[in-house]
Amino acid sequence: MSATLPVDIVNRALDECGIDAVGDLGDGSPQSRAAERIYTPTLRQLLSGAHWNFARKELQLNLLADYSGQNATATDVPTPWGYMYDWPTDCVHARFVPQTYPQQSSTGGTPIFSGPPAPNVTTMGWNSPAPFIVTSANRPNPISSQWYEIEGHDPDQTRVILTNQLGATLIYTALMQYPDAWDPLFEQAMVSALAARLAMPLLAKVDRAAARTVRQDNIAIAKQALDTARIRDGDEGWTIVDHTPDWIRARTTWAGWTGPGVLYYPWWSIPWLEDAGGTY
Numbered sequence: 665m666s667a668t669l670p671v672d673i674v675n676r677a678l679d680e681c682g683i684d685a686v687g688d689l690g691d692g693s694p695q696s697r698a699a700e701r702i703y704t705p706t707l708r709q710l711l712s713g714a715h716w717n718f719a720r721k722e723l724q725l726n727l728l729a730d731y732s733g734q735n736a737t738a739t740d741v742p743t744p745w746g747y748m749y750d751w752p753t754d755c756v757h758a759r760f761v762p763q764t765y766p767q768q769s770s771t772g773g774t775p776i777f778s779g780p781p782a783p784n785v786t787t788m789g790w791n792s793p794a795p796f797i798v799t800s801a802n803r804p805n806p807i808s809s810q811w812y813e814i815e816g817h818d819p820d821q822t823r824v825i826l827t828n829q830l831g832a833t834l835i836y837t838a839l840m841q842y843p844d845a846w847d848p849l850f851e852q853a854m855v856s857a858l859a860a861r862l863a864m865p866l867l868a869k870v871d872r873a874a875a876r877t878v879r880q881d882n883i884a885i886a887k888q889a890l891d892t893a894r895i896r897d898g899d900e901g902w903t904i905v906d907h908t909p910d911w912i913r914a915r916t917t918w919a920g921w922t923g924p925g926v927l928y929y930p931w932w933s934i935p936w937l938e939d940a941g942g943t944y
Contacts, residue, residue: 668843673851674699677858681878683866695866702861708815710853710886711837712757712932714893718847720759721838724831725749728801728824735830740801744924745826748801749834753814757837760928761827763794796827797925815839826925849896853889856882894931 675685678695686696689703711719729738729748741748803822805811816823825834840846846854860882867875 670703670841670843673843673854674703674858676855677862678866680855680859680882681863681867683862695862698862698865699858702858706857706861707841707854708756708839709932709934710850710857710890711839713890713934714931715759716837716847716850716893718845718850719837719840720835721752721754722833722835723752724833725752725825728803742799742826744828745797746828747826747830747832749825749827749832751798751814751816751823751825752834752836752838754838755834755836756815756839757932758796758798758825758929759835759837760793761796761825761829761832761834763792763829764831764833793927794827794829794832795925795927796825796829796832798823798825798929800824849889849893853886853893856885856889860886890934 671686671689674689674696677699678685683695686693686699689696689700726749727736727747728750729741730736731739731741731746733739735747738748798816800816800821801824802820803824804820805817805822807819811817811819814823825832843851843854860879863875863878863882867878
């Protein structure tokens with residue numbers, strides 16, 4: 665059994681449109697050229713459209729600046745934040761920053777360290793997210809670098825995360841480029857979303873009515889997949905009733921939060937998944 669490639673996903677979408685398959689995405693055919701234009705944007709948008717469990721990652725963030733100057737040389741952190749962190753290279757959607765606390769000594773009182781958690785030192789559990797915000801910093805990226813492969817980067821600006829959590833980690837949705845890593849629900853959503861986007865450029869010149877029908881049918885399938893994922897991912901992985909999923913806890917326990925930033929980023933709406941108009 666061979667690996668599933670992006671061209672296989674594209675060919676399944678072309679099947680939905682009743683269009684001949686392509687040999688590869690660089691063969692120069694109208695199908696491959698259209699698919700190349702929409703594949704990556706569609707992948708990123710769908711990943712951000714639900715909290716897909718297969719794409720969930722946690723990463724210790726790289727500290728770029730500390731307002732106090734104690735933990736980093738740079739101090740250019742906008743008020744009222746204390747720390748600036750680098751955006752993960754494979755992040756397409758930030759979910760939340762866990763609020764952690766240093767482990768206390770056995771005698772109580774004083775933390776065993778004052779800075780970020782040291783390597784191999786455990787921290788106490790967390791029961792709430794820490795406020796944070798995603799923004800841009802005036803930190804140029806060298807033209808020779810691959811800045812264009814990182815979400816939110818350009819030659820003049822760098823996407824960053826601001827928070828008051830020292831030694832912060834980020835729970836986020838990662839860019840999962842290999843179809844074999846996707847779950848079946850996302851795979852079907854991707855096929856249907858591609859079919860919906862390919863219908864008009866590839867079918868409309870021949871039969872516009874048929875193109876609209878294919879488009880609307882596949883939009884409905886993609887919507888259903890997203891609805892199912894949004895419900896499932898809130899509950900998956902827990903079999904005891906005394907646990908409140910983190911996304912519910914963030915929305916209820918901290919409903920009164922009025923400070924800067926957010927405690928939890930929900931999934932994004934997808935404006936092109938539409939019938940008569942509006943976003944989804």
